[in-house]
Amino acid sequence: MAHNVQDQVIAIIAEQAVMEPSEVSLEATLDELGIDSLGLVEAVFAIEETFDVQVPFNANDPSDSEFDISNVQSMIKAVEGLVAAAGN
């Protein structure tokens, strides 16, 4: 399950970055992947649709949102938490 979330989140991020999933490293930041604010909002939407969860994210202050977007790893962790909380 956890592994599955990881693969799916990476696939979503890779799509926004226009990369192959294999090229997306866990340590990479969105900046390094070339994902801008619109790309991030679209990725958050894709995560919500894929996992049927609500992502607590406000584009006005991403750093202050509960959803940690520091890097790919932190986003995967955050999504895993949301999925576990939703009991999906």
Place this chain on the structure above:
Amino acid sequence: MRRVVITGQGAVSSLGMSATATMEGMREGRCGISELVMQDVDRLSVKIGGQIKGYSGEDFFSRQELVLYDKFTQFALLAAKEAMAQSDLELSEEQMLRSGVILGTAGGGLHTQDESYRTVYEAGKNRVHPFVVPRLMNNAAASHVSMTYNLQGPSYTVATACASSNHAMGQAFHMIRSGSTDVMLTGGSESMLVFGGIKAWEGLRVMSKEACRPFSATRNGMVQGEGAAVFVFEEYEHAKARGAEILAEVIGFAMTSDASDIVTPNQDGAARAIRGALRDAGLNGDEVGYINAHGTGTTANDKTECAAVRDVFGAHADNLMISSTKSMHGHLIGGTGAVEMLACVMALRDGIVAPTIGYEQPDPACDLDVVPNTAREAKVNVALTNAFAFGGLNAVLALRSI
């Protein structure tokens, strides 16, 4: 060059059902933003807005009228009625040919669209009301205003998202100044507080769930509002000859395009619009006493706008006042510039500068005099009003007291 003055104003907003009531709300620093009341509100994640509470079209219009008037048209007609009454204009047949209507709206008849989609998609019906098209079209409000007052010159609608009203009023100004027309009803109207309208904005993740706090370090997004404002713009000699009460003079207008990003604001595009309005009005920067800010309460807009103001005004940026009344009535999207123009008239005519309410904590990126929380008495001779739209379309008007 012909001069253009304002001889009437009308409005409906969450602060009140007239221009007078809306300005009173601004003076008191009242907040018109509250819990939304609408169908399926429990399915929304943003549940606040500057909604006009207790509004019922039946209180103002007949059944025959209501089948043709979406809420955005109703708002525009109510505002136009107040503006026309105040201007005390009685146009001759010939003058009606040289008068028109330019209104801004971003969404047009969104209530009609929302209801009709529910009918065909949710209820599964195969038939909608026969007047859906004339109700929802973006020019419906401008057309009904022209019909109500028999204004037969140029009339149309401008849709440039959050700058729609400023573009509309700027065009009306140009038209009178150039000699094409003598009288224009102009402003804007929006009624986007419907389920689909809010759902769409939720998606962008720029909405606050608590309050609109422009320029405050604690700001966390915009809040939508609804309503309309309409002004009577009139050629100066025409107004003077008939002894009209003049509320303010419109002296300059400029528009620019960022040509850079579909949602992110751009300091250069904003600064060029402000500078352009000053140049068009023949003003020195240090003559400006008040700026009605676009001030949406998003992180990006407010800091970009303040940087643009600093860029244009230099040291004088510290002497002028700048406030965002969106903190009180919310962001009326295509109608917002029109309602905000009332704050300019109030500053110029009454010497009262509307506050930015909800202000909690200074933000170094917005270190201007934002008139926090309480209105201020001040003599203001020249005011600007900014609008910077999604799509990078900027429109700034300059006004002078008279």
